[in-house]
Amino acid sequence: MGWTSKDNDERRRHRVVIVGGGFGGVRAAKALRRLPVDVTLIDRNNHHLFQPLLYQVATGMLSPGQIAPAMRSLFRGQDNVRVLMGDVHGFDLEQRVVQVAGQHELEVPYDTLIVAAGATHSYFGHDEWAPDAPGMKTLDDANRVRSRILLAFEQAEQAQTPEERAALLTFVVVGAGPTGVELAGQIAILARKILKKEHRSFDPREARVVLLDAAPSVLPPFPEKLRRHAEKDLRKLGVDVELGAMAVGIDADGIDVRDEAGERRVPSRTVLWAAGVQASPLAAMLAEASGTSTDRAGRLLVRHDLTLPVHPEVFAIGDMVARPGVPGVAQAAIQEGRHVGKVIAARIGEQPEPPAFRYKDKGTMATIGRTHAVANVFGMKLTGLLAFYIWGFVHIAYLVGWGNRFEAVARWMWTIVARNRRERLISQTSLDSSARAAPAPERVRVHA
């Protein structure tokens, strides 16, 4: 069964192309499992990433594989899905083809298209900050962040002046959303608990962790009680929470911060970016192709049924899409993916029309440090250890595969007991890497 063979089939099956193998894309593909359709799932990476735990890879707790199963392995038992690794760089909505740069330049035709390409970080127009303030959206990013954090401690061991040491031991996290809060908390734990007995020329507990945000509180989407609690927990861990404070300049030696009191310089060799998010550039591409538009974060404006204007055969879901009242979280993408699967089933006559999509808020939560969390779930505002257990339970439940669940729990327990982290590799290739190389395009028509 060649990749190009199906077109010769007299009774050609309905072709669904899914762009993006994140929460939305994978759930959509799974939702199509019993339907007589041919699904092609395209992603630039070979793995499905469980992003909510990415910060644990960046701080040495979990290994990349534990939060990122190979995409193909998710569809071993689902014969109607083909996985294709490549970069989507264009759509022809009239001809109904997706342009993909993979091993070759491919044109993949569809009858129904689902675009679920997610979001990336945004430097608010300051892309020049990127090399000195790495963000965290991919596993390569997380490996780079981990290498940077651990390298700073190694370099501090060799510092020649107190100023140099202080700059090496100052970690600034920009952005106090869930990722920033969790990252800052884990760096504090790393310095105060894990590395405590491992350095000889300084006490790692001297390390300063700064969490900056222009907003007046941490975790803006959470209820006020939880925001205040999270801030208190962070301060207890020794994190300097600086609110109403904006990054106005970042270079290799530090960050310029502007707040009420004016502008000041924070010398730091490790600035990490957890602030802005913008939709995948595919959102703008689709907007242009279909005559709709995007919002300030580059998110595509879709119709209520998640389709494009004039193109009911094209769905867009997840973080790349703006829908009033629906937050940019994994749950939303998952629910949308499932919904689109049902709509497709109805269209090809296999199932009744589903009710209009409605987002069910299942709550939000964030961990702080080792055994604390804040959770806004089941209509309750929970904090401390109980919130941490619920956080753990929910994340384990959504992690793919029993093996990964088992290993993640074992590592969390071990980490608390041994006060160590398993994955403390500083990767030279991570540190050296800059932008990824673009594959050489070579035009070949598939499914011609």
Place this chain on the structure above:
Amino acid sequence: MGWTSKDNDERRRHRVVIVGGGFGGVRAAKALRRLPVDVTLIDRNNHHLFQPLLYQVATGMLSPGQIAPAMRSLFRGQDNVRVLMGDVHGFDLEQRVVQVAGQHELEVPYDTLIVAAGATHSYFGHDEWAPDAPGMKTLDDANRVRSRILLAFEQAEQAQTPEERAALLTFVVVGAGPTGVELAGQIAILARKILKKEHRSFDPREARVVLLDAAPSVLPPFPEKLRRHAEKDLRKLGVDVELGAMAVGIDADGIDVRDEAGERRVPSRTVLWAAGVQASPLAAMLAEASGTSTDRAGRLLVRHDLTLPVHPEVFAIGDMVARPGVPGVAQAAIQEGRHVGKVIAARIGEQPEPPAFRYKDKGTMATIGRTHAVANVFGMKLTGLLAFYIWGFVHIAYLVGWGNRFEAVARWMWTIVARNRRERLISQTSLDSSARAAPAPERVRVHA
């Protein structure tokens, strides 16, 4: 206690500098734990690598952290050891200082020096093969090899001609020593068992794994019975074992092989190098500085007591040293590291003089595929499942830390049951990476 503070101490303690945190260096440092000495352990990486399991990282079984604990964490409880991350690039044997490029250009003085810098791979004068035939000595190497192997399968899914697909599905391993045998076996398992149900445009079992060696048999140092058995096991797994066959050219599209029958071309997009080994360049540097010489593999010729001629205060151990009758294996480095620790103890009057160093051969073994191995241990030549259990037991015993032991065994069991591998990440930064950047030197004198 600053890194530079000790020199002001009136009763300065004996200073031991260890270059290299592999098996030899770490064991030497551990052997000095109860002595009144100050140990500085210098390594270019921040982790201690358990090299015998590196091939399992390269084939997606284990995570980097599971075979590479952070160097510092090994010495948490040993206050007399300082770990320093940096590249050693020179020795001044007269002034007794080691030149290190770390965060700064450092000069680290010693009273006793132990150099245990190991070996790297050698392309036998064909360094131009390196980009197209990556070797495997570091974790970054293993990540690159894994990314290359998995990418070839992804690209094969998109191949446009049978020839292209065949080249993408041909994996050539050059060198049939333990690393080459284990790597070839694991690639075969990957294709035949793990990926079996994951591709749609070809059957992964079509993949061809070629194991090449110029020698007339696999595993040259093993007894003949085991060599024959290993070869048979490899063929059963579907590996093409080609002996008496020499690589004469390697490029991005394949390898030129010369054997009895003449020269031929094997089209392959994934050639892996497990053939030559040469001593660290520090061996030649020490040879020049001390007036001794190196052998063909660049290994340093040392005296019977593992010291340099004219410099009894300088020891060299492990794979970078040539000693008749001692193989280049972990056991030799471990035993030498321990021995040097005892010699130092005797010299500073803390222990009686130890007997002259004698290598105790504890046997050799190699795994083949999932549950087979050959082992030459306890005077017995073992094969099959029993050898595999012994292999597993010994490797687990030598792995550092109960957590890693537990996780490795759990993964091996899970892999057999689930027919999957945990760590199947294709890393873009691994694929893009070339040579590592040299740190900018800046001269600062330490311990002046």
